[in-house]
Amino acid sequence: MKARVHVMLKNGVLDPQGEAVRHALGTLGFDGVDGVRQGKVIELELADGTSEATVNEMCEKLLANTVIESYQVELL
Amino acid sequence: MKARVHVMLKNGVLDPQGEAVRHALGTLGFDGVDGVRQGKVIELELADGTSEATVNEMCEKLLANTVIESYQVELL
Numbered sequence: 473m474k475a476r477v478h479v480m481l482k483n484g485v486l487d488p489q490g491e492a493v494r495h496a497l498g499t500l501g502f503d504g505v506d507g508v509r510q511g512k513v514i515e516l517e518l519a520d521g522t523s524e525a526t527v528n529e530m531c532e533k534l535l536a537n538t539v540i541e542s543y544q545v546e547l548l
Numbered sequence: 549m550k551a552r553v554h555v556m557l558k559n560g561v562l563d564p565q566g567e568a569v570r571h572a573l574g575t576l577g578f579d580g581v582d583g584v585r586q587g588k589v590i591e592l593e594l595a596d597g598t599s600e601a602t603v604n605e606m607c608e609k610l611l612a613n614t615v616i617e618s619y620q621v622e623l624l
Contacts, residue, residue, distance in 0.1 A: 478589055493590065496610055502602070504595025514569065514587040519580025526578070534572055546575055 473520050474548040475527050479536045480511035511541075549596050550624040551603050555612045556587035587617075 494508040566584040
């Protein structure tokens with residue numbers, strides 16, 4: 473089975489990488505880009521029957537820094 | 549309107565970051581993790597009426613390195 477985890481910076485946490493992308497898009501002539509946030513997506517190939525709780529534990533322990541990042545787990 | 553772009557390394561392209569995560573999960577006692585691929589997710593806040601074609605163009609020009617990465621656009 474597969475799981476996909478999205479890790480994004482929490483709202484209010486400064487995202488310089490996203491800000492750089494926003495600026496670069498403007499430079500390239502793309503108008504109307506009001507904001508950009510960049511995060512990580514992690515695709516896991518797991519043993520069948522792995523529970524969502526286990527994936528949440530992986531996020532808490534390793535995949536996300538829960539002080540500044542939020543995560544979202546999706547089982548595929 | 550919002551758009552979400554997923555950028556992943558193409559199959560066959562080595563992903564050392566994903567490999568490091570896989571190894572670390574094993575070290576933490578999570579068994580049965582057969583593979584990990586790590587990519588980027590970019591959330592764009594766009595002017596209303598921006599077409600998917602425009603977002604694809606952003607990907608081609610800036611957001612993805614299409615030699616080694618594939619992208620997927622989702623309008624929200």
